[in-house]
């Protein structure tokens with residue numbers, strides 16, 4: 388219960404910003420969605436569950452791939468995130484997608500319901516990844532596939548470190564326990580894979596995916612986007628106006644290294660961890 392409240396406290400404040408920046412986020416993480424779809428072998432007529440969908444991704448991008456005979460379901464514990472996902476589905480006129488408020492380890496869904504269960508940048512935040520994994524396998528059909536995308540190391544991802552390295556020069560970096568819910572909890576190759584195996588998945592695999600995060604935004608807009616999307620916005624709120632202006636100058640210089648003139652382009656690395664539910 389305490390862990391659930393911590394999740395709600397951490398993510399409630401982010402919902403409006405993830406909704407505000409949804410188009411840019413969809414564009415930046417599009418290659419990750421493609422990687423997930425390929426690994427999960429998603430196709431026409433399938434039923435797909437998206438765990439920790441936030442304001443609706445990758446669920447909304449998967450809807451056209453399953454077609455009108457398929458079905459997509461997204462869950463997230465933050466009511467404001469789910470409201471944003473439902474609004475977007477309505478705006479797009481999508482009929483075969485539903486979103487519900489739920490935690491990954493307490494799914495309000497029948498067993499053996501889905502051909503595939505996916506999650507983009509969610510698993511690292513679950514209080515009990517093994518509990519969530521067992522619950523996910525429960526709702527997966529025998530023979531169905533699970534696919535999770537998690538960040539590789541921060542140093543390999545300027546999306547994170549171009550800004551956090553500058554902030555760390557102004558404020559002590561937070562101390563994070565190795566297994567605490569955090570963005571880089573599963574950065575070490577093999578760590579999430581082991582949990583997937585322990586939960587009982589068959590055919591468990593991991594692959595490193597290298598790609599480019601690209602967004603048609605200015606350096607200044609990227610700075611705003613990254614602050615609003617992350618906990619950095621709370622961290623730097625304690626700085627004086629002068630220190631903040633100094634930090635921003637340095638941050639814009641650091642981000643500027645990835646400016647193409649028409650947008651931002653950064654190398655990026657994620658781990659795609661997958662498995663299946665055995666057919667007995």
Ligand SMILES: C[S@@+](CC[C@H](N)C(=O)[O-])C[C@H]1O[C@@H](n2cnc3c(N)ncnc32)[C@H](O)[C@@H]1O
Pocket residue numbers: 394398412416438439440441442443444445462463464465468489490491492506507508509512513514
């Ligand atoms: C980084 S966001 C990813 C959102 C979306 N999947 C995307 O890629 O755009 C992480 C999401 O995980 C959700 N989350 C955190 N803890 C969770 C849990 N225990 N069960 C399900 N979702 C959770 C948060 O509410 C948040 O929406």
